[in-house]
Amino acid sequence: MADPRIAMVAGETSGDLLAGLLLDGLHARWPQLQSAGIGGPRMAERGFDAWWPSDKLAVRGYVEVLRHYRGIVAIRKALRSRLLAAPPDVFVGVDAPDFNLDLEADLRAAGISCVHFVAPSVWAWRPERVAKIRRSADHVLCIFPFEPELLARDGIAATYVGHPLASVIPQEPDRAAARAALGLDPQAPVLAVLPGSRASEVQYLASRFFRAAALVQQALPAIECIVPAVPALRPAIERAAAEAGMAGRLRVVEGRSHAVLAACDVTLIASGTATLEAALFKRPMVIGYNMHWLSWRIMAPKRLQPWVGLPNILCRDFVVPELLQEACTPRALADAVLRWFDRPDEVETLQARFSALHDELRRDTPALAAHAIQTIFER
Secondary structure, three states: OOOOEEEEEEOOHHHHHHHHHHHHHHHHHOOOOEEEEEEOHHHHHOOOEEEEEHHHHOOOOHHHHHHHHHHHHHHHHHHHHHHHHOOOOEEEEEOOHHHHHHHHHHHHHOOOOEEEEOOOOOOOEOOOHHHHHHHHOOEEEEOOOOHHHHHHOOOOOEEEOOOHHHHHOOOOOOHHHHHHHHOOOOOOOEEEEEOOOOHHHHHHHHHHHHHHHHHHHHHOOOOEEEEEEOHHHHHHHHHHHHHOOOOOOOEEEEOOHHHHHHHOOEEEEEOOHHHHHHHHOOOOEEEEEOOOHHHHHHHHHHEOOOOOOHHHHHHOOOOOOEEEHHHOOHHHHHHHHHHHHHOHHHHHHHHHHHHHHHHHHOOOHHHHHHHHHHHHHHO
16 A cells, blocks of 8 residues: 555653654555654654654553543543544554553544554453453554463454564663763662653652662662653652752663663662563562552552562563562662672572563564554555
8 A cells, every 4th residue: 555644642651662663663664654643752753743742641540640631531532533534544552551442442433443552461450451452453462472362362353563672672781881871880889760750650659769779878888879760750850869868879861761771780660661671681670669549449459460560470470579559668679679789699590581581572573563554454
């Protein structure tokens, strides 16, 4: 077919990264491809026309979503009207299932083909979404190898395309080069602190994480602490660091999370896609998460597995510690971080496990995803 027009929605930093890689595959197949919708800077670099920025949708947790509900619904309504008035050849919803699945259902009912990139984790949370996925998506692009079979049981067409991060992140990261690029001491122990890429995550996690980092510094005075920050969240992160007594005792850099993960020895990290990035960088980690108490009360009963962190889910074991909600205290976080520095043999075992996971997830994701989308056009 002629170069298609594709509408896309990516709802946060991780979605912007995934969508940018998908656009690489689509442009390789259709150089004059037109794409527009909701996206971030990585998508814009590929010529994407962002009608709204992706950070408008970067909210997690029931209570937090309620605070932004009217604005998010207004955006979805305006986007739906715009797409129905000038239908694209295909709509691709990238993650953000609470926003995208309802939109996809409306577009599909109007005859617009819909692809959902990143299967909602019905195997971990909210199995009631299965019926919504079946109604909303013509095809699902899966980033984990076990997902297509699970979706097929419910009559949902799906393709495993690998996890794009597994191709972006080298199998053997260059720690020395990353430290040189960031101006870190090549010999000092380094702790990377990643309190999340959403305002709500920074609100609930940054203070805990920085107080934990202060305790780690007390135990290891030579340690260097570094924080990669989403630019819009840097002021909030710096305020939280100052309140925790860490002003001048840690470095905040804008973006550069991959360089920071490559450079560190251990990371204290919010649950989410970043934990998988840390695993692909073969870094031991401590996963923490805290949210509004009511959001936690609503979400906790919906858990289907004992794990929350992606490395643990994919390894089917608690290979790294998870400290959630009430357990996510500065002291507990600091003690878990210090254990990694005290147990090099366990670090070596973990790195071997993460290397095997990396091999399993590495595929030519842009090409596989573009081919799956092409089959939708040709159907």
